[in-house]
Amino acid sequence: MTRKILVVEDERAIREMIALFLSQQHYDVIEAGDFQSAVNKLKENPKLILLDWMLPGRSGVQFIQHIKKQENYSAIPIIMLTAKSAEEDCITCLNAGADDYISKPFSPKILLARIEAVWRRIYEQQSQLIQIDELCLDENAQRVFFQKQEISLSSTEFKLLHFFMTHPEKAYSREQLLNRIWGDDLEVEDRTVDSYIRRLRHNLEPFQCDRYIQTVRGTGYRFSNHFRDES
The missing domain is CATH 1.10.10.10 (Winged helix-like DNA-binding domain superfamily/Winged helix DNA-binding domain)
Structure with a gap:
């Protein structure tokens, strides 16, 4: 399977840092900096999405709500990346349909571990x-x-x-x-x-x-x- 990840983050420096790190881990990375660009990038068939909460246009939570209504994309796992760290914020993301939640700032090693855990759960342990x-x-x-x-x-x-x-x-x-x-x-x-x-x-x-x-x-x-x- 293509190890393709969509990184949705409006801060270019953070987005490029994540993209470089994941590329070094042999992931195929595509990037988006706002809500509409992220919607457009879905056509490239990412297998996992790293999603910032605060985006130009509409929020990351609204993006989750959008793709959960799309039959072709509703099963894509999503990890939310956000500076919001309150318990109610985490609950909001998970209830919207996110598979995991990481608060900023975060360690690249922790990010990789979370990605691989979701990947194993979704793709490697289930024969479809x-x-x-x-x-x-x-x-x-x-x-x-x-x-x-x-x-x-x-x-x-x-x-x-x-x-x-x-x-x-x-x-x-x-x-x-x-x-x-x-x-x-x-x-x-x-x-x-x-x-x-x-x-x-x-x-x-x-x-x-x-x-x-x-x-x-x-x-x-x-x-x-x-x-x-x-x-």
Whole structure:
């Protein structure tokens, strides 16, 4: 799994210090300095978020509340970093959905220990496998297999297949797929969905798994292992 962390901190010196330290620990770090930038960076699929409480635009707690409503991002673990250290502040963060809470100033070694503890709990101790027939998707490793043969997919193709396999037998319009996979990205359009469906089918075809992704005339697409021609 890509060890990608989103650091959301409005003070540039602190943000860059954290980013440098985590990079030295072999994490892939992306940065944001305000609420909206953090929302935009979610498209880069971070696996963990370090989040400052006080941000330009809206607060870190409001950011947590925002992503907990987004199906694609609601499961991302969050560690809150803040100068607020009162007991009620900690409770507010945890009740909002944060996984941990670190008061400033903090030791980089303590930060690393907290990150690795959350990482182990969320990603290493839970095997998240989705299997339909002999097609298997590993959520944690972001890998797809058919009869133990790995199928190479891009990040977006993986997200699309993941959505289909976790929502089988239901037809989705292109607009619904755009909203679920690409969110509020204004640069994508209906034909983007068709293009990625073609790519995904092409990569699944050597394993005869392209037939799972079915065209539903007048609606869009569905994922099904009941094979019938309704397109």
